[in-house]
Amino acid sequence: MRREILAANWKMNHTNTSGVAMIKELIPLVKDAKAEVVVCAPYLMLTDLIEAAKGTNIGIGAENLYFEDKGAYTGEVSGAMLKEIGVQYVIIGHSERRQYFNETDESVNKKVHKAFEYGLTPIVCVGESLEQRDYGVTNDLVRYQTKIALYGLSAEQVKEVVIAYEPVWAIGTGRTATSEQAEEVCAAIRACVAELYGKDVADEVRVQYGGSMKPSNAEELLAMENIDGGLIGGASLVADDFSKLIR
Ligand code: PGA
Numbered sequence: 176m177r178r179e180i181l182a183a184n185w186k187m188n189h190t191n192t193s194g195v196a197m198i199k200e201l202i203p204l205v206k207d208a209k210a211e212v213v214v215c216a217p218y219l220m221l222t223d224l225i226e227a228a229k230g231t232n233i234g235i236g237a238e239n240l241y242f243e244d245k246g247a248y249t250g251e252v253s254g255a256m257l258k259e260i261g262v263q264y265v266i267i268g269h270s271e272r273r274q275y276f277n278e279t280d281e282s283v284n285k286k287v288h289k290a291f292e293y294g295l296t297p298i299v300c301v302g303e304s305l306e307q308r309d310y311g312v313t314n315d316l317v318r319y320q321t322k323i324a325l326y327g328l329s330a331e332q333v334k335e336v337v338i339a340y341e342p343v344w345a346i347g348t349g350r351t352a353t354s355e356q357a358e359e360v361c362a363a364i365r366a367c368v369a370e371l372y373g374k375d376v377a378d379e380v381r382v383q384y385g386g387s388m389k390p391s392n393a394e395e396l397l398a399m400e401n402i403d404g405g406l407i408g409g410a411s412l413v414a415d416d417f418s419k420l421i422r
């Protein structure tokens with residue numbers, strides 16, 4: 176009953192020209208997709224991508240937003256700005272933002288609230304480093320991140336959140352979590368949501384896997400009970416790869 180959601184995370188790749196060209200190539204390839212298809216891209220090209228994807232089944236998302244409404248925050252982009260141009264989704268708390276841009280669990284929570292305030296669907300990223308996995312604290316950590324990210328949200332809002340489980344050691348490394356490893360953590364995330372909001376909410380919330388997902392391993396990962404989609408970096412940059420994965 177949960178509709179799968181496959182979201183591209185282009186990161187700091189593609190220019191406006193190559194991004195728009197890729198979306199145009201992608202549109203016919205995924206027009207019959209059963210899954211929800213999303214492309215998240217740098218701010219600069221969102222307007223053109225939205226224009227190119229108008230009337231199609233591809234939704235457009237940002238890769239971040241700021242948690243204040245407006246003001247003296249040089250270089251930042253607000254929820255209002257995203258909403259006005261027609262952005263529908265926003266990635267929040269990607270591990271690269273946590274690692275390189277001081278994103279914290281607390282700022283993630285503020286951003287999730289801001290996303291809802293502006294009618295954007297948040298794709299919230301959680302996940303452990305290799306060191307944390309070796310210490311055996313993966314599930315503890317992911318529960319901790321999830322609890323803070325969702326803090327203060329209503330049950331109705333939590334049903335709309337997409338949670339992306341992304342083991343840091345699998346991102347961009349070509350090293351994918353096994354479907355069993357990914358399923359175990361995605362199930363732990365769902366159990367955490369059930370503890371906080373009850374089983375009905377947990378049954379509706381969509382949990383993605385991300386980390387070197389590609390056409391050759393997507394089927395096995397997506398077949399797992401608690402994996403409802405993917406957040407895809409490298410394999411989302413070329414229309415052929417991303418559409419194969421979606422199909
Ligand atoms: P990857 O990136 O597919 O290139 O590993 C996934 C992500 O960071 O969202």
